[in-house]
Amino acid sequence: MKAAVAYLQPFMEAEKAQGVVQPRGRVLLATVKGDVHDIGKNIVGVVLGCNNYQVIDLGVMVPCEKILDTAVQEKVDIVGLSGLITPSLDEMVHVAQEMERRGLTQPLLIGGATTNREHTAVKIAPQRSDLTLHVLDASRAVGVVSGLLDATQREALVKKTSAEQEQLREIHADKQRRPLVTYAAANAGKPAIVWRTEDVPMPTFIGRRVIERQPLDELARFIDWTFFFTAWELKGKYPQILDHPKYGAAARDLFGAAQKLLARIVEEKSLTANAAYGFWPACSEDNTIVLFADESRTRELCRFPMLRQQAGSGPYYCLADFVAPASAGLADHVGAFAVTAGIGTQDLVKSFEQARDDYNAIMVKALADRLAEAFAECLHQRVRREWGYGADENLSNQDLIAEKYRGIRPATGYPAWPDHTEKPPLFDILQAPEVGITLTESSAMSPAASVCGLYLAHPQSRYFDVGRIDRGQVQDYARRRGLALTEMERWLAPNLGYDRGIERV
Numbered sequence: 001m002k003a004a005v006a007y008l009q010p011f012m013e014a015e016k017a018q019g020v021v022q023p024r025g026r027v028l029l030a031t032v033k034g035d036v037h038d039i040g041k042n043i044v045g046v047v048l049g050c051n052n053y054q055v056i057d058l059g060v061m062v063p064c065e066k067i068l069d070t071a072v073q074e075k076v077d078i079v080g081l082s083g084l085i086t087p088s089l090d091e092m093v094h095v096a097q098e099m100e101r102r103g104l105t106q107p108l109l110i111g112g113a114t115t116n117r118e119h120t121a122v123k124i125a126p127q128r129s130d131l132t133l134h135v136l137d138a139s140r141a142v143g144v145v146s147g148l149l150d151a152t153q154r155e156a157l158v159k160k161t162s163a164e165q166e167q168l169r170e171i172h173a174d175k176q177r178r179p180l181v182t183y184a185a186a187n188a189g190k191p192a193i194v195w196r197t198e199d200v201p202m203p204t205f206i207g208r209r210v211i212e213r214q215p216l217d218e219l220a221r222f223i224d225w226t227f228f229f230t231a232w233e234l235k236g237k238y239p240q241i242l243d244h245p246k247y248g249a250a251a252r253d254l255f256g257a258a259q260k261l262l263a264r265i266v267e268e269k270s271l272t273a274n275a276a277y278g279f280w281p282a283c284s285e286d287n288t289i290v291l292f293a294d295e296s297r298t299r300e301l302c303r304f305p306m307l308r309q310q311a312g313s314g315p316y317y318c319l320a321d322f323v324a325p326a327s328a329g330l331a332d333h334v335g336a337f338a339v340t341a342g343i344g345t346q347d348l349v350k351s352f353e354q355a356r357d358d359y360n361a362i363m364v365k366a367l368a369d370r371l372a373e374a375f376a377e378c379l380h381q382r383v384r385r386e387w388g389y390g391a392d393e394n395l396s397n398q399d400l401i402a403e404k405y406r407g408i409r410p411a412t413g414y415p416a417w418p419d420h421t422e423k424p425p426l427f428d429i430l431q432a433p434e435v436g437i438t439l440t441e442s443s444a445m446s447p448a449a450s451v452c453g454l455y456l457a458h459p460q461s462r463y464f465d466v467g468r469i470d471r472g473q474v475q476d477y478a479r480r481r482g483l484a485l486t487e488m489e490r491w492l493a494p495n496l497g498y499d500r501g502i503e504r505v
């Protein structure tokens, strides 16, 4: 579609010059400061462009000032923000505050994987007198934008949205009132872990190792294709989606195009996949995982404070539960990793963009993301072997996707480990920048197609959602992290089971 539009462009320009065709409106799109993801935003941009909206796309990591200056200079009708990780939510609040301060009255659209209707209603919309609206996906973007640019429809949309947002704020307030157990009670109600020598294996090496230029064809067989289709809004499990009565034909087309581009990337080695990983002696100290430099366990390397669940009836899980306390008398270890498959993405994307081939430009990123996740899976398998307990494992890719193996690899930012501020210490021990992975001010990883986390081996280790926590725990956590309470509350905002008051201005 975009290629067809590109072909028609000169004719459309000529018609525009004669006043025959005008764009239906101007929409500014940007991924906020500190965030690097743009697949979703780019899909929205293409969809709007194909519907004759003029899209001014400022790219990723865009500071608030640039967004608002451009909105003024270009006289845009709508401002759209995107973000993938939770720190971006706070930045969106800031943009909303600044729009109000500078008197920008355009509707503000909020999108991206980390955003939702509730957060938009509770935290972002109240910052402005004008409309702020969450848009779930690209398929809804045209309807919303066209509605907003039509005076009568707009009035109805504003009314409907404010009523909905009021309701969402009430639902949120109700949720916040739901009782949590005290932090002390949660600590007392932790799961019972049985500490046996045979469950605490010895890794084959201690310290950090790197993998450079991991062959991409080896990674390709670890790909979980289901999420590839999700990225393109084809929702369904792979491989069944290929035979879906409604989406099957589109899914097969898409899959064919992906295979073709993947084969080219593998053949031309146009993306590079690197990793840093390692094993370290470790123990748990209450809710903190402590890593040591060597087996003498005399020099501490770093600490990863963890959060404990406080909602529900227990047991109340914390990742530190799965690492042996010193009192167990066992020499436990943890693994850590950072992988990327995104080195080279930008050049490849640029070459497609220059050819006005947005489809393949987005496809490159979607494939790089798949390869990054596949690398995390592949490296985890290798780690289980190097740790000994996975030596006899014989699992298919479907079994790996279903996590039918022992142990977990919690990633920073995922529900069991929601604190993104844990990435800098993780990157220090892994020296991740040496393999080409760096962090932004919001702790997003660059290149975008990167994953990092810990490996925990205990057979009882499992994923869970930390969920809502109380101020008592946040205070204790801030102390353990060495950060001020307000700073900690900002990073942990989605987990706060209480209102922290006015956000930054």
Ligand code: B12
Pocket (backbone or CB within 6 Å): 029, 036, 037, 038, 039, 040, 041, 043, 044, 079, 080, 081, 082, 083, 084, 085, 086, 087, 109, 110, 111, 112, 113, 114, 135, 136, 137, 138, 139, 141, 227, 230, 231, 232, 233, 369, 372, 373, 411, 412, 413, 414, 415, 418, 443, 444, 445, 446, 447, 448, 449, 450, 451, 452, 453
């Ligand atoms: C696939 C995936 C990845 C992929 C790629 C992500 C990507 N490029 O989008 C990889 C494996 C690289 C990845 C990595 C990470 N991820 Co991830 N990931 C996901 C997952 C499973 C799907 C996201 C996705 O691709 N969706 C498809 C795309 C197309 O959708 P989208 O971006 O949301 O865009 C659509 C809409 O949101 C909307 N939209 C988007 N922008 C805009 C803008 C406007 C104006 C409008 C109108 C609409 C709009 O339209 C788009 C098209 O329909 C989500 C969970 C989930 N189910 O959402 C977690 C998730 C996004 N990841 C998460 C996290 C934490 C991470 C990591 C930090 C983990 C880690 N420690 O390694 C890293 C961060 C990477 C980095 N560079 O910093 C969290 C983020 C929340 C948080 N706690 O911060 C999530 C929500 C999982 C979770 N439940 O905790 N991830």
